[in-house]
Amino acid sequence: MAVKQRARKDEDKAARRRAILTVAARLLGRKQYHRITMAEVARRCHLAKGTLYLYFRSKEELFLAALEDELAQWFDALGEQLAALASGSADAPERFAATVARSLVERETLTDLLPLLHTVLEQNIDEDTAAAFKQMLLRKVGEGATAVHLALPGLAPGDGVRVLMRLHALVVGLRQMADPAPVVAQVLARPQMEPLRVEFEEELRGSLAAMVRGMLPLQVVSSVA
Amino acid sequence: MAVKQRARKDEDKAARRRAILTVAARLLGRKQYHRITMAEVARRCHLAKGTLYLYFRSKEELFLAALEDELAQWFDALGEQLAALASGSADAPERFAATVARSLVERETLTDLLPLLHTVLEQNIDEDTAAAFKQMLLRKVGEGATAVHLALPGLAPGDGVRVLMRLHALVVGLRQMADPAPVVAQVLARPQMEPLRVEFEEELRGSLAAMVRGMLPLQVVSSVA
Amino acid sequence: MAVKQRARKDEDKAARRRAILTVAARLLGRKQYHRITMAEVARRCHLAKGTLYLYFRSKEELFLAALEDELAQWFDALGEQLAALASGSADAPERFAATVARSLVERETLTDLLPLLHTVLEQNIDEDTAAAFKQMLLRKVGEGATAVHLALPGLAPGDGVRVLMRLHALVVGLRQMADPAPVVAQVLARPQMEPLRVEFEEELRGSLAAMVRGMLPLQVVSSVA
Amino acid sequence: MAVKQRARKDEDKAARRRAILTVAARLLGRKQYHRITMAEVARRCHLAKGTLYLYFRSKEELFLAALEDELAQWFDALGEQLAALASGSADAPERFAATVARSLVERETLTDLLPLLHTVLEQNIDEDTAAAFKQMLLRKVGEGATAVHLALPGLAPGDGVRVLMRLHALVVGLRQMADPAPVVAQVLARPQMEPLRVEFEEELRGSLAAMVRGMLPLQVVSSVA
DNA sequence: AATGAATGAGGATTCATTCAT
DNA sequence: TATGAATGAATCCTCATTCAT
Numbered sequence: 054m055a056v057k058q059r060a061r062k063d064e065d066k067a068a069r070r071r072a073i074l075t076v077a078a079r080l081l082g083r084k085q086y087h088r089i090t091m092a093e094v095a096r097r098c099h100l101a102k103g104t105l106y107l108y109f110r111s112k113e114e115l116f117l118a119a120l121e122d123e124l125a126q127w128f129d130a131l132g133e134q135l136a137a138l139a140s141g142s143a144d145a146p147e148r149f150a151a152t153v154a155r156s157l158v159e160r161e162t163l164t165d166l167l168p169l170l171h172t173v174l175e176q177n178i179d180e181d182t183a184a185a186f187k188q189m190l191l192r193k194v195g196e197g198a199t200a201v202h203l204a205l206p207g208l209a210p211g212d213g214v215r216v217l218m219r220l221h222a223l224v225v226g227l228r229q230m231a232d233p234a235p236v237v238a239q240v241l242a243r244p245q246m247e248p249l250r251v252e253f254e255e256e257l258r259g260s261l262a263a264m265v266r267g268m269l270p271l272q273v274v275s276s277v278a
Numbered sequence: 279m280a281v282k283q284r285a286r287k288d289e290d291k292a293a294r295r296r297a298i299l300t301v302a303a304r305l306l307g308r309k310q311y312h313r314i315t316m317a318e319v320a321r322r323c324h325l326a327k328g329t330l331y332l333y334f335r336s337k338e339e340l341f342l343a344a345l346e347d348e349l350a351q352w353f354d355a356l357g358e359q360l361a362a363l364a365s366g367s368a369d370a371p372e373r374f375a376a377t378v379a380r381s382l383v384e385r386e387t388l389t390d391l392l393p394l395l396h397t398v399l400e401q402n403i404d405e406d407t408a409a410a411f412k413q414m415l416l417r418k419v420g421e422g423a424t425a426v427h428l429a430l431p432g433l434a435p436g437d438g439v440r441v442l443m444r445l446h447a448l449v450v451g452l453r454q455m456a457d458p459a460p461v462v463a464q465v466l467a468r469p470q471m472e473p474l475r476v477e478f479e480e481e482l483r484g485s486l487a488a489m490v491r492g493m494l495p496l497q498v499v500s501s502v503a
Numbered sequence: 504m505a506v507k508q509r510a511r512k513d514e515d516k517a518a519r520r521r522a523i524l525t526v527a528a529r530l531l532g533r534k535q536y537h538r539i540t541m542a543e544v545a546r547r548c549h550l551a552k553g554t555l556y557l558y559f560r561s562k563e564e565l566f567l568a569a570l571e572d573e574l575a576q577w578f579d580a581l582g583e584q585l586a587a588l589a590s591g592s593a594d595a596p597e598r599f600a601a602t603v604a605r606s607l608v609e610r611e612t613l614t615d616l617l618p619l620l621h622t623v624l625e626q627n628i629d630e631d632t633a634a635a636f637k638q639m640l641l642r643k644v645g646e647g648a649t650a651v652h653l654a655l656p657g658l659a660p661g662d663g664v665r666v667l668m669r670l671h672a673l674v675v676g677l678r679q680m681a682d683p684a685p686v687v688a689q690v691l692a693r694p695q696m697e698p699l700r701v702e703f704e705e706e707l708r709g710s711l712a713a714m715v716r717g718m719l720p721l722q723v724v725s726s727v728a
Numbered sequence: 729m730a731v732k733q734r735a736r737k738d739e740d741k742a743a744r745r746r747a748i749l750t751v752a753a754r755l756l757g758r759k760q761y762h763r764i765t766m767a768e769v770a771r772r773c774h775l776a777k778g779t780l781y782l783y784f785r786s787k788e789e790l791f792l793a794a795l796e797d798e799l800a801q802w803f804d805a806l807g808e809q810l811a812a813l814a815s816g817s818a819d820a821p822e823r824f825a826a827t828v829a830r831s832l833v834e835r836e837t838l839t840d841l842l843p844l845l846h847t848v849l850e851q852n853i854d855e856d857t858a859a860a861f862k863q864m865l866l867r868k869v870g871e872g873a874t875a876v877h878l879a880l881p882g883l884a885p886g887d888g889v890r891v892l893m894r895l896h897a898l899v900v901g902l903r904q905m906a907d908p909a910p911v912v913a914q915v916l917a918r919p920q921m922e923p924l925r926v927e928f929e930e931e932l933r934g935s936l937a938a939m940v941r942g943m944l945p946l947q948v949v950s951s952v953a
Numbered sequence: 954a955a956t957g958a959a960t961g962a963g964g965a966t967t968c969a970t971t972c973a974t
Numbered sequence: 975t976a977t978g979a980a981t982g983a984a985t986c987c988t989c990a991t992t993c994a995t
Contacts, residue, residue, distance in 0.1 A: 059958050059994060066958090085401070090985060101960045106987065146492070171454035172397065175309075175462045183465045191474060214473045219485045221450025223444075229396035230447060237400045240408045248439045249416060260444045260489060269369070269486030291975095326977040328971080337969065394955060509973060509979050516979090535851070535886045540964060551981045556966070596942070620906035624846065625912045626760075633915045641924060664923045669935045672901025673894075679846035680897060687850045690858045699866060710894045714935060716942030717821070741954095765989060776956040778992080787990065 070108050072117045073098050078162040086116065086169050114182060116166065117174040121186060123163040128193040131156050135200040146269065149204045150262035157224060158254045162230045167221070195219075207269045219264055227256050291340040295333050298323050299344045303387040311341065311394055339407060346411060352385050353418040360425040371494065374429045375487035382449060383479045390484040393450045419443075432494045444489055452482050520558050523548050524569045528612040536566065536619050564632060566616065567624040571636060573613040578643040581606050585650040596719065600712035601653045607674060608704045614678045617671070645667075659717045669714055677707050732778045738767055743856050745783050748773050748953075749794045753837040761791065761844055770873040788852040795849065796861060803868040810875040817910060821944065824879045825937035833929045842901045902932050 060066040076097045083201045091112055109115035134152050140168050142148070157164055166174075175183065198213030208216070231253035233241055241250050301322045305314050316337055334340035359377050367373070382389055391399075400408065423438030433441070450461045456478035458466060466475050510516040526547045530539050533710035541562055545552045546565070557584030584602050607614055616624075627631060658666070681703035683691060691700050751772045755764050766787055770777045784790035809827050819825070832839055841849075850858065873888030883891070906928035908916060916925050 060995070061956090061958075091987080092985080101954095102986090103961065103988075104959055107958065112986070168397070168454075171458060171462075172393070175957095178461065180461050180464060182492065183462045187462070187465050187471060187474060191471065215484075218455070218474075218476065218481070219448075219488075222455060222481075222485070223447050225454060226447025226450035229393075229450060230443070233396060234400045236403065236405050237396075237403060237408045237412070239433045243409075245418065246412060248419065249412060249443075251443065252468075253461070256443070257448075259440075260447070263444075263492030264485060264489045266492030267490065272401050298963090308973085320978095329976055331970070332975070448989065509976090511974070513978075519979095520917070537954075541966085545982095552965090553967075553982060554980055557979065562965070618847070618904075621908060621912075624845070625909045628911065630914060632912050633912045637912070637915050637921060637924060641921065644923065658730060665934075666907070668926065668931070669898075669926075669938075672905060672931075672935070673897050674901070676897025676900035679843075679900060680893070683846060684850045686853065686855050687846075687858045687862070689855060690862050693859075696862060696866065697867065699862060699893075701893065706893070706897075709890075710939060712895075713942030714939045717940065718942075719940030759993070766991085767989075770957095777954055777990090782954065800958065 066108075070118075073100070073105060073108055073121075074116070074122055077115055078119050078123070078166070081116070081119075081165045082161060091115075104142055111177060113177040114172050116169060117178065117182065117186060119162070120166040120170060121189060123166060124161060125189070127156065127160050127163050128197050130160075132196060132200040135204040138204050146208075146262045146265040147258075149201075149265060150258045152204075152207060153220065153261060154254050154258035157257065164224055165255075168225045168229055170225075186235060205265060205269065208265075209268075209270070212268055216265060216268065220261060223257060223260055223264075227251060227253055227260070231256070234274065291333075295343075296338065298330065298333055299347055300323070302340055303344045303348065303391070303418060305387060306341070306344075306390045309399060316340075333405075336402055338399050338402040341391065341394060342403060342407070342411060345388070345395060345399065346414060348385060348388040349415070350418060352381065352388050353422050354403060355385075356381050357421060357425040360429040363429050370430055370432075371487045371490040372483075374426075374490060375435075375483045377429075378445065379479050379483035384480065389449055389453045392446065393454055395450075430490060430494065433490075434495070436495075437493055441490060441493065445486060448482060448485055448489075452478055453475060453487070454477075456481070505531065520568075521572075523550070523555065523573055524564070527565055528573065528616070531566070531569075531615045532611060536623055541565075545613075548675070561627060563624050563627040566619060567628065567632070567636060568644045569614070570616040570620060570624065571639060573610060573616060574640070577610050577613050577645060578647050580610075582646060582650040585654040587653050595655055595657075596715040597708075598711045599651075599715060600708045602654075603670065603711060604704050604708035605670055607707065614674055614703075618675045618679055620675075641657075655715060657717065659718075662718055666715060666718065670711060673707060673710055673714075677701060677703055677710070681706070741783075745793075746797075748775070748780065748783055748790065749797055752790055753794045753841070755796065756791070756794075756840045757836060761848060766790075781794075785857075786852055788849050789857060791841065791844060792849040792853065792857070792861060794866060795838070798835060798838040798841060799865070800868060802831065802838050803872050805835075806831050807871060807875040811878040813879045820880055820882075821937045821940040823868060824876075824940060825933045828895065828936060829881075829929050829933035832932065839899055839903045839928075843897065843904055847899075880944065882942060883940075884943075884945070887943055891940060891943065895936060898932060898935055898939075902926060902928055902935070906931070 060069045073094065077089075077094050080094060080097065091105055092102055094115070095105050098105070105115065109118060114153055131153065133150070134156055135195055138145075138148055138152060177184075197217050201213040201216050202208055205213075205216075230251040241244065298319065302314070302319050305319060305322065316330055317327055319340070320330050323330075330340065334343060356378065359381055360374070363370075363373055363377060403411075419439055419442055422442050426438040426441050427433055430438075430441075455476040465471060510519045522716060523544065527539075527544050530544060530547065536675040541555055542552055544565070545555050548555075552576050553618075555565065581603065584606055585599070586603060588595075588598055627638075644664055644667055647667050651663040653657055655663075690696060748769065752764070752769050755769060755772065766780055768782050769790070773780075780790065806828065809831055810824070810867060813823055813827060853861075869889055869892055872892050876888040876891050877883055880888075880891075905926040910927055915921060
């Protein structure tokens with residue numbers, strides 16, 4: 054966090070870059086992407102506006118980089134957490150889902166950024182940036198899939214990736230549903246609205262568990278019974 | 279479509295209102311919400327900009343109304359289609375999922391509007407509008423849940439609504455993943471990117487089927503074995 | 504100048520358009536094009552910034568329109584003034600040059616705008632705008648050439664247009680030389696700098712007269728001698 | 729072009745300075761002054777941005793220095809070329825004009841820089857710089873005028889300088905007219921636009937010849953007759 | 954002398970919404 | 975009810991210049 058006035062060495066520059074990403078991510082926790090201005094990011098970094106553009110070519114690239122970081126960290130953490138999971142037991146799907154949901158709740162920034170990916174971030178970048186991002190994603194998804202298969206041994210080959218893709222979709226969808234605008238939140242607070250309320254972690258855990266159960270072969274279940 | 283110059287009677291007004299919604303919805307099929315201007319909607323309706331505001335208080339309300347329409351129609355259609363489904367068979371989840379996915383693909387507009395709901399449409403509306411929308415949604419979800427239970431008899435009480443909520447999340451997430459920006463689409467076209475490509479209908483059907491299977495009691499499965 | 508709050512009729516709109524052009528032109532007399540902001544033009548028109556864009560699609564188009572107006576008016580005035588000139592006399596070139604130079608000095612705005620034409624105004628316009636401008640110019644140049652031939656009967660066919668084109672070049676060049684930046688003006692005020700000082704009207708008259716003399720056939724001169 | 733890493737000796741510094749000017753001038757042949765950034769000049773010099781400012785105090789001074797160089801060289805070359813001209817013949821003006829026009833076409837950079845002089849370069853310099861430039865110009869114009877008088881013996885005293893000043897104006901004006909923006913060029917390519925097209929060398933030669941003829945005393949002509 | 958990270962002022966343009974007619 | 979002229983807030987990015995190293 055302590056970056057010299059002028060980041061001359063590569064490691065200083067990397068630190069400053071990270072500092073900017075941290076500020077941007079934190080800001081995203083407080084307001085919508087569209088309400089965040091580059092001026093504000095700069096101000097909170099104690100930097101000039103122009104300086105941001107030394108590190109990122111556009112607002113989109115800045116937040117895409119933030120997502121990239123978050124994603125990489127999450128995948129790494131997830132890999133460890135899944136490895137620590139005793140696998141193969143009957144409640145593997147539940148334990149898997151709980152682990153994943155927990156890991157995502159702990160990374161609120163990631164779930165803030167994820168819905169922006171297709172809607173905003175990928176709309177104004179060049180092919181190289183897009184390619185670099187997707188390449189990284191591909192690699193991480195590959196690693197992640199391996200971890201998934203470890204935690205869910207019965208899963209058919211190829212379904213590890215599929216689980217992650219479906220997880221992505223669920224996160225994006227549920228995150229939006231779980232974070233209504235204030236006015237809407239007020240409406241949803243009414244008693245009869247209970248069925249429409251979504252609690253992110255709980256719902257993610259539940260739906261992911263169900264989805265995974267549904268993807269596992271029946272035999273596993275039968276043999277238990 | 280043929281509306282009188284001045285819509286004096288209530289039915290004329292309703293017709294004009296619907297005409298506006300149709301135009302707006304069609305436009306959304308062609309470009310992003312943010313790229314659509316009220317001026318363009320007005321032009322394509324052969325109306326003046328100000329006139330739109332006689333029917334809708336804001337851009338958000340206009341598209342929220344469009345969503346409301348689409349949603350209502352979809353729920354109605356879904357109800358019928360699910361009722362027509364022979365229920366209780368072993369492949370109920372698959373047939374259910376296929377029916378649902380098909381019904382959504384046929385209503386592209388709905389799946390265009392749905393991701394906007396929390397991100398945009400609910401951001402600039404007043405409590406009354408929000409309440410009216412949620413009330414309508416609650417009612418439709420209730421009806422829909424009944425239809426779901428008919429198609430999936432084994433489903434636990436309360437899980438009908440849950441299926442619909444999770445479906446909502448999946449649609450939002452998958453729709454975005456399935457419609458990448460042109461630049462990104464180009465990158466995804468590379469052979470090695472295959473795992474990251476999402477085909478909406480197929481993926482929705484697959485994940486919904488899995489999710490539903492996972493929500494059904496094990497007994498169903500056992501009885502098959 | 505008195506335009507209603509809302510210009511609803513075409514003639515009101517034309518009046519407002521003209522009012523904007525007048526303000527813009529006046530401003531150009533005081534500062535460089537690049538120092539003029541659309542905000543300032545709007546402010547001096549007592550209009551909102553956005554309103555300018557209802558009348559002109561860009562800053563360039565605004566000033567191009569101003570030039571168009573000035574040019575048209577000048578050509579018309581010049582036509583009359585040249586027609587009033589007794590032609591054919593031995594000092595026709597001098598009288599022609601004096602008339603032209605005078606007419607341009609009286610239209611300082613035109614000579615302010617002219618140097619911008621190729622440097623700035625034509626840099627950011629679309630083909631239609633460019634075509635419309637050039638078409639108008641072509642027409643006016645045609646009319647102007649006729650007037651030139653009336654004032655200078657000895658001129659070879661085709662040289663009327665040529666005189667106007669060369670005049671254009673002279674005006675652009677001399678106008679810049681005659682209006683140095685303050686710092687430069689101070690330097691040029693030193694006695695020894697006298698040869699580098701340019702007085703616009705005098706120099707334009709002199710060079711135009713010489714140029715025209717040189718374009719007239721020698722016989723005219725010989726026969727006089 | 730091969731300059732040491734650190735220019736310690738004065739001659740090294742002069743060489744580096746010249747290298748920068750060369751790069752800047754070459755760049756100007758390819759794009760508009762405003763589109764050229766100091767960063768680009770530096771990059772093409774394989775120097776850091778800051779280094780440019782060790783040699784020139786501002787972008788304007790840099791290009792002014794480039795103009796100064798070009799101008800000096802041109803005046804020198806012109807002096808020689810005019811001296812080589814057999815003078816006093818009947819077609820002296822034509823030969824003079826052709827020589828001048830040719831010398832300018834061969835120095836495209838000079839004609840690129842000249843229109844910038846009053847519009848841009850002299851706008852952001854201090855009095856000393858301005859004085860130095862004008863002093864140099866004065867000296868060169870004096871020498872040039874002598875050469876002009878040699879080539880055009882009939883010219884009245886003082887008209888040598890005048891020819892050069894008018895030449896300056898013509899070059900600035902014609903150069904702009906001869907280099908339209910791409911969009912405009914397209915419009916001018918239409919057949920009916922022929923009268924508005926300007927070919928630099930041809931038009932400069934023609935107008936300069938006419939101007940000079942018009943500045944020469946009638947006797948010259950009479951003696952021919 | 955050379956570097957290059959940091960600065961920060963500067964400006965055109967869009968568009969949802971209003972309101973006079 | 976319909977119009978469409980007027981509004982004006984809102985914001986990203988560039989780039990000449992500086993200065994710490």
